[in-house]
Amino acid sequence: MSERKAFNIIKTVPVLGQAYGAMRGLVYAAQGDMPEARHSVSLDLADLNPLRIPRNLANGIVSATNDLEQDAWIGKRPIGRAFIGLNILPGVDGLHWSIQINGIIYQLVLDKNNQVKVLISSKNERAEWYERDCKEYSWYLIQKELPYFDSAVLKNYAKSFEAQEYQRLIATGDKINCQSFVTRIIATAANISIDKARICKDVKRESYFIGTNSLINRLIEPARPIEDRRGGTHFLNIIGELYEYMLVFSAII
Numbered sequence: 001m002s003e004r005k006a007f008n009i010i011k012t013v014p015v016l017g018q019a020y021g022a023m024r025g026l027v028y029a030a031q032g033d034m035p036e037a038r039h040s041v042s043l044d045l046a047d048l049n050p051l052r053i054p055r056n057l058a059n060g061i062v063s064a065t066n067d068l069e070q071d072a073w074i075g076k077r078p079i080g081r082a083f084i085g086l087n088i089l090p091g092v093d094g095l096h097w098s099i100q101i102n103g104i105i106y107q108l109v110l111d112k113n114n115q116v117k118v119l120i121s122s123k124n125e126r127a128e129w130y131e132r133d134c135k136e137y138s139w140y141l142i143q144k145e146l147p148y149f150d151s152a153v154l155k156n157y158a159k160s161f162e163a164q165e166y167q168r169l170i171a172t173g174d175k176i177n178c179q180s181f182v183t184r185i186i187a188t189a190a191n192i193s194i195d196k197a198r199i200c201k202d203v204k205r206e207s208y209f210i211g212t213n214s215l216i217n218r219l220i221e222p223a224r225p226i227e228d229r230r231g232g233t234h235f236l237n238i239i240g241e242l243y244e245y246m247l248v249f250s251a252i253i
Helices: 002-010 018-028 032-039 049-066 125-138 152-164 178-190 194-203 203-208 215-220 235-250
Strands: 072-079 088-090 093-103 104-110 116-121 138-143
Touching: 002 018, 018 032, 032 125, 032 194, 072 125, 072 178, 093 178, 104 125, 104 152, 104 178, 116 125, 116 152, 138 178, 152 178, 152 235
Parallel strands: none
Antiparallel strands: 072 093, 072 138, 093 104, 104 116
């Protein structure tokens, strides 16, 4: 996993990341590890925009320094077996989304009869699905320190969406898709409003993270809020501040 964590940082650099990913994909394909091979070469075309490098680099660092089995993470991968996705607008992209909360992955899919199904996996439940999806998705930390909730209740709530009608792109009314599903699971697990969850899940706005600390603040000094750091001379604080300003700028791109 240490190599993958390093790759998650390297892949944020346009051209270099794609070149390394291509070679990495060939190696994993030769080993028969197709989920990891697909992750190596999957690409969001919007990430080729150099103005998104600071945000993507911050995401890579955060994913490399946090435990995927703790807290809440959004997973993204190209739809189906495609290798390329495109983030057009917040909430509108050619990517399939899932959410992992404290080591349990929830994802909404369509079965062969075009019926909505919710798949739930963990190390203790559908372990083969869990291992595959941990490899195949790109994961983004969206919230730490979730309030207590009953995982059985959340699983039942997630399964209740199987009764709803699927709608691609922007789901309205009682219709559902993978992104609106993720929004509702975040809102329920974090005990926040749907509107706040929409902002939370939009990875372009991770510098406005829920609570007093942004992702960079959590990375640099997890125990100290922003207000306590402003007057510090700690070198990492300065780097953290610079990243925040770049993230805010890149968030509008």
